[in-house]
Amino acid sequence: MKEGRIIRVSGPLVVAEGMKGSRMYDVVYVSDKKLMGEIIELKGEIASIQVYEETGGIGVGEPVYPTGAPLSVELGPGLIESIYDGVQRPLDKIREMAGDFITRGIHIPGLDREKKWKFSPKVKEGEAVEPGDILGVVQETVLVEHRILVPPGIKGKVVDISEGEYTVEDVVCRIDTGAGVEEIKMLQKWPVRIPRPYVKKLAPEIPMFTGQRIIDTFFPVSKGGTACIPGPFGSGKTVTQHQLAKWSDAEIIVYIGCGERGNEMTDVLIEFPELVDPKSGEPLMKRTVLIANTSNMPVAAREASVYTGITIAEYFRDMGYSVALMADSTSRWAEAMREISGRLEEMPGEEGYPAYLGSRVASFYERAGRVVCLGKEQREGSLSVIGAVSPPGGDLSDPVVQATLRVVKVFWSLEARLAYARHFPAINWLTSYSLYTDNVKDYMLTNVAEDFYDIQGQAMKLLEQEAELEEIVRLVGLEALSMKDQLVLLVARMIREDFLHQNAFHEVDTYTSIKKQYIMLKNIIHFYEESLHAIEKGAGVSELSGLPVLERIARMKFVPEDRMDEIESIRDEITKEISSLQGVNV
Amino acid sequence: MKVEYRTVNDIAGPLMLVEEVEAVKYGELVEIILPDGSKRNGQVLEVHHDRALIQVFEGTQGIDIPETKVVFRGKGIELSLSPDILGRVFNGLGEPIDGGPEIIPVVKRDINGAPINPYAREYPNEFIQTGISAIDGLNPLVRGQKLPFFSGSGLPHNRLAAQVARQAKVLGKEEKFAVVFGAMGITFEEANFFMEDFRRTGALERVVMFLNLANDPAIERIATPRTALTAAEYLAFDLEMHVLVILTDMTNYCEALREISAARKEVPGRRGYPGYLYTDLATIYERAGRIKGKKGSITLIPVLTMPEDDKTHPIPDLTGYITEGQIIFSRSLHRKKVSPPIDVLPSLSRLKDKGIGKGKTREDHADLYNQLYAAYARGKEAEELSVILGEAALSDMDKLYLEFSRKFEERYITQGEYEDRSIEDTLNLGWELLSMFPRTELKRIREEYLNKYYEKFKKGER
Ligand SMILES: Nc1ncnc2c1ncn2[C@@H]1O[C@H](COP(=O)(O)OP(=O)(O)OP(=O)(O)O)[C@@H](O)[C@H]1O
Numbered sequence A: 001m002k003e004g005r006i007i008r009v010s011g012p013l014v015v016a017e018g019m020k021g022s023r024m025y026d027v028v029y030v031s032d033k034k035l036m037g038e039i040i041e042l043k044g045e046i047a048s049i050q051v052y053e054e055t056g057g058i059g060v061g062e063p064v065y066p067t068g069a070p071l072s073v074e075l076g077p078g079l080i081e082s083i084y085d086g087v088q089r090p091l092d093k094i095r096e097m098a099g100d101f102i103t104r105g106i107h108i109p110g111l112d113r114e115k116k117w118k119f120s121p122k123v124k125e126g127e128a129v130e131p132g133d134i135l136g137v138v139q140e141t142v143l144v145e146h147r148i149l150v151p152p153g154i155k156g157k158v159v160d161i162s163e164g165e166y167t168v169e170d171v172v173c174r175i176d177t178g179a180g181v182e183e184i185k186m187l188q189k190w191p192v193r194i195p196r197p198y199v200k201k202l203a204p205e206i207p208m209f210t211g212q213r214i215i216d217t218f219f220p221v222s223k224g225g226t227a228c229i230p231g232p233f234g235s236g237k238t239v240t241q242h243q244l245a246k247w248s249d250a251e252i253i254v255y256i257g258c259g260e261r262g263n264e265m266t267d268v269l270i271e272f273p274e275l276v277d278p279k280s281g282e283p284l285m286k287r288t289v290l291i292a293n294t295s296n297m298p299v300a301a302r303e304a305s306v307y308t309g310i311t312i313a314e315y316f317r318d319m320g321y322s323v324a325l326m327a328d329s330t331s332r333w334a335e336a337m338r339e340i341s342g343r344l345e346e347m348p349g350e351e352g353y354p355a356y357l358g359s360r361v362a363s364f365y366e367r368a369g370r371v372v373c374l375g376k377e378q379r380e381g382s383l384s385v386i387g388a389v390s391p392p393g394g395d396l397s398d399p400v401v402q403a404t405l406r407v408v409k410v411f412w413s414l415e416a417r418l419a420y421a422r423h424f425p426a427i428n429w430l431t432s433y434s435l436y437t438d439n440v441k442d443y444m445l446t447n448v449a450e451d452f453y454d455i456q457g458q459a460m461k462l463l464e465q466e467a468e469l470e471e472i473v474r475l476v477g478l479e480a481l482s483m484k485d486q487l488v489l490l491v492a493r494m495i496r497e498d499f500l501h502q503n504a505f506h507e508v509d510t511y512t513s514i515k516k517q518y519i520m521l522k523n524i525i526h527f528y529e530e531s532l533h534a535i536e537k538g539a540g541v542s543e544l545s546g547l548p549v550l551e552r553i554a555r556m557k558f559v560p561e562d563r564m565d566e567i568e569s570i571r572d573e574i575t576k577e578i579s580s581l582q583g584v585n586v
Numbered sequence B: 001m002k003v004e005y006r007t008v009n010d011i012a013g014p015l016m017l018v019e020e021v022e023a024v025k026y027g028e029l030v031e032i033i034l035p036d037g038s039k040r041n042g043q044v045l046e047v048h049h050d051r052a053l054i055q056v057f058e059g060t061q062g063i064d065i066p067e068t069k070v071v072f073r074g075k076g077i078e079l080s081l082s083p084d085i086l087g088r089v090f091n092g093l094g095e096p097i098d099g100g101p102e103i104i105p106v107v108k109r110d111i112n113g114a115p116i117n118p119y120a121r122e123y124p125n126e127f128i129q130t131g132i133s134a135i136d137g138l139n140p141l142v143r144g145q146k147l148p149f150f151s152g153s154g155l156p157h158n159r160l161a162a163q164v165a166r167q168a169k170v171l172g173k174e175e176k177f178a179v180v181f182g183a184m185g186i187t188f189e190e191a192n193f194f195m196e197d198f199r200r201t202g203a204l205e206r207v208v209m210f211l212n213l214a215n216d217p218a219i220e221r222i223a224t225p226r227t228a229l230t231a232a233e234y235l236a237f238d239l240e241m242h243v244l245v246i247l248t249d250m251t252n253y254c255e256a257l258r259e260i261s262a263a264r265k266e267v268p269g270r271r272g273y274p275g276y277l278y279t280d281l282a283t284i285y286e287r288a289g290r291i292k293g294k295k296g297s298i299t300l301i302p303v304l305t306m307p308e309d310d311k312t313h314p315i316p317d318l319t320g321y322i323t324e325g326q327i328i329f330s331r332s333l334h335r336k337k338v339s340p341p342i343d344v345l346p347s348l349s350r351l352k353d354k355g356i357g358k359g360k361t362r363e364d365h366a367d368l369y370n371q372l373y374a375a376y377a378r379g380k381e382a383e384e385l386s387v388i389l390g391e392a393a394l395s396d397m398d399k400l401y402l403e404f405s406r407k408f409e410e411r412y413i414t415q416g417e418y419e420d421r422s423i424e425d426t427l428n429l430g431w432e433l434l435s436m437f438p439r440t441e442l443k444r445i446r447e448e449y450l451n452k453y454y455e456k457f458k459k460g461e462r
């Protein structure tokens, strides 16, 4: 392939001529500084290149070196616990090499070439294998068994394979495909813009529990599902995403900081090694991959970062894991697209975004799903994708929000008004929705409680009633309400403050198991029902609201998981206190 | 010898097109020599074949096509740095304007800087006591944070910024500190107010000023925050100082950026601001922070006036999306003579959680501000309701909340320009106000702290 010559430099966009033989999405190196870039438009021999590094000091006439290979990620042991930039360069290694600031032209591969991993074969010589079959495993971290799969497109008989300590570039297995012998290394590459193959998609019937009460109880996301969390600045997108990354019952987490703050990534780097997974008791970092292309890092690499992240996530899905990917924020990705598109002088669509915004967003979320993986085993894997969206002024008519809502099944609507009152998570309970509620119903009824939806439905009804009653109060005052309506207001407040409100920074409150969520809400509904009877028998709301048990209800969230009976016992207390109210004859 | 080009072809607004150039680099510094011999600075915005598009910092007035000479300097815009910059005043491009000598550089740095590797960052967690309750108690600032002031024209944001600069300290520490002050398009009077304040408190020799005033060339404003932050990085990470950077007014900066964008006929984003405004602002704001293994820090307070007091205007909006919180000024509080007129509900400090608590401020700090927020929010709701229905229509509890929110504005938020409250005082004041509620209302506070503080202040009140 021929070396090209730069004819134009405009910010992250470089145009080169003489690029005969190049293909779309091929990686190139720009100038003798060897800045990494990707071809995003080809017109004859003229290629437009988005450059993943700062282009200051680059000029017309400098060379462009094609590589002939598309932008790809390196897949293999060593991914977990890594922190990469948008094009999978390890940020820790970059720091070792270049210091505290990111300089240009640094080339470090995504996976360590020196490190040796203990490989244990799972197939024998002579065995027939097909794509997706597990050749062997590496215990990558205490939490993750890294399964080395037969790469897509390779089928045949195992010639030789043996246990041992290998680097990712050593050959661990040879496969006779009939047309020759393929050498299999632990290191595999995959082009980021092409989804990895699977056998078929399955219905998203299993909930992914997140430990966040408003999510799990009211607006659940399922394993393999998609969700979005739009909201104005400071409303809690990042905190929610961090909470999901910490407490979701997924086996692998891929967290993409896409065009957001540097300190938020530092926060994850400090916290995750210290926090332990409630299920395994091991540090959360042991199942996490981080991609950090912060807002001040080159904008083209930001565009690539979501693809880098989702390809890594698919790779673990293919091993049969439940994977959850968080992208904070997809708006910054869309803006990167817009910036490049503007420089290409493409015809702008809404708000200057390129016309293909919607299709790019859709095909990104389409890579989520619960699937049957390749391989004889028929393993099941899942990839859930949760994207934050940052619309200007919090305005949901924003093109990125709209494009996202067209494809995702869960909408957690963050609201400034709630955030200002420090009601966290500031997810609006009336406008949010989950289309998975029906899918996960059977699972919830079998595994949580038979009356789960009765309780949950009643709570939601109370919240809806509250909204209507508040309108009335605003017009005519509280006095005008009946006792029963006043009770609705009291209990709805309890649901909001004692159940929905959840402080991410409180050591206990930060995570609530679904079991505990159910018991908490059941207590509140029990209080409502008992109070309703009491009112029918003449009790007043002011008496009910003065009951000492209310304080115990308010503090349920702070009771640790291992003292669940303490929360359970509140129910009897409620019955007792209400029935002992004066004027109530039982 | 550098080539002098006399091939200026097109001049439009702040932009100039030079043709038949060779080996020009993107981002390069350009020297423009006018027919009268005077010099201006420019920067290459785009190169295309043999044409270079240049933005001229001092404006294009007086530049002509046949006579003007252009020299490409082969490097980006650099700032000369040495410890001698302390106490000095520069223009927006970093040239001395105080009549003092040129800086003999120890190092020269490109004003665009380079992104801090996220892996190299140290999480900011050292509480800065500003002595202002609305900040310390509710929206604490920590070293290395970027916390902007969202204000409106005519509101006392500069006074508050000066008060922070005057009073800010990290408890129990005496360390090298400096203030870097970047002015963009503010009046001489405003800049002078800061200068006088620094002089009076004897801080002037620890201050570096970069001034681009209202009557200075507008396009130079694009460079000003970058030169200021380049100086700050040098002081913080080379000389190990704790640097407070005040940039005022970012709105003027953004307007200069819009002017360039319009002149380039780019597809405008919202309200005519370029689509890359977010990224551009991020390359400024993200230069604040701390770095592992380095003693110094950069704490950044950008000040901006919200056009029409509108928080959803792209300038405050995109700023809020990048910075680690915001302090919002309210015109209605200002009218009510609440001073400083900080609207605490939409204000926020995102880094507070790791900067406060036991051993930093006090164990009860987090629960306390959560409760104060919740109570004030409810009080404000009650106030709204009472405006429509009259106070009599409120429940007894709501009346109490209403009373709380009034006292809170009067006693907690309001304080003097020279009143320096200790964090202890601020926290106690919070308890004092909360003690008007029955204990069961204080749901956001842990039992142990209620036991320890609530009872004490409840009694104290009687
Ligand atoms: N669940 C929560 N519990 C406690 N505090 C919260 C919670 N969610 C959000 N907050 C508070 O709100 C602040 C802002 O939240 P966050 O940083 O997640 O906002 P964001 O929506 O990501 O904003 P931006 O778009 O600017 O990044 C946090 O710093 C924290 O103080």
Ligand SMILES: [Mg+2]
Binding pocket: A237, A238, A239, A260, A328
């Ligand atoms: Mg965020």
